[in-house]
Amino acid sequence: MTLRTIEGESYIKIEESVLDAIYEEALRVYPWEGGGFLFGNYSEDRTVVYVKRILKPLNMRATGISFERVVDKKTFETIYDEEGLIYVGEWHSHPNGSSLYSSMDKQAMIRIAEYPKTLIEHPLLMIVGVKNRRVQEYSVYMYDNQKLLRYEQSGD
Numbered sequence: 001m002t003l004r005t006i007e008g009e010s011y012i013k014i015e016e017s018v019l020d021a022i023y024e025e026a027l028r029v030y031p032w033e034g035g036g037f038l039f040g041n042y043s044e045d046r047t048v049v050y051v052k053r054i055l056k057p058l059n060m061r062a063t064g065i066s067f068e069r070v071v072d073k074k075t076f077e078t079i080y081d082e083e084g085l086i087y088v089g090e091w092h093s094h095p096n097g098s099s100l101y102s103s104m105d106k107q108a109m110i111r112i113a114e115y116p117k118t119l120i121e122h123p124l125l126m127i128v129g130v131k132n133r134r135v136q137e138y139s140v141y142m143y144d145n146q147k148l149l150r151y152e153q154s155g156d
């Protein structure tokens, strides 16, 4: 799956296995909210983000309206050492909701992007809307200077 920003300046490529894993987890925890981390890498010119795997948080507290996670630094390092992949963003589900981000989601992404240990400038946020035990839609956003830009489906 290839997505791009409206300006066509940056692209994201998500492997099918990653989409499958996200859908599976979102449906498994339904009607609660689920989520986790996205790992991947960038093209040399930084215009393409490749999302290659997910990681479940060590600990999560899902309340149906908010999703909190505990960062597992050791596993982050292991994934980098063994697979060469870095943290590129987050995903979570919206049970009985759309894939639009909430104001809380935006605030959370600002905190993540401004956290000194976040080494990337433009973390991704992927939101999966789940209804009637089915994934209805998903959206991917790129954080950019306190804004979330939505990626559009690309032709290829």
Ligand SMILES: [Zn+2]
Pocket: 092, 093, 094, 101, 102, 105, 127
């Ligand atoms: Zn949300």
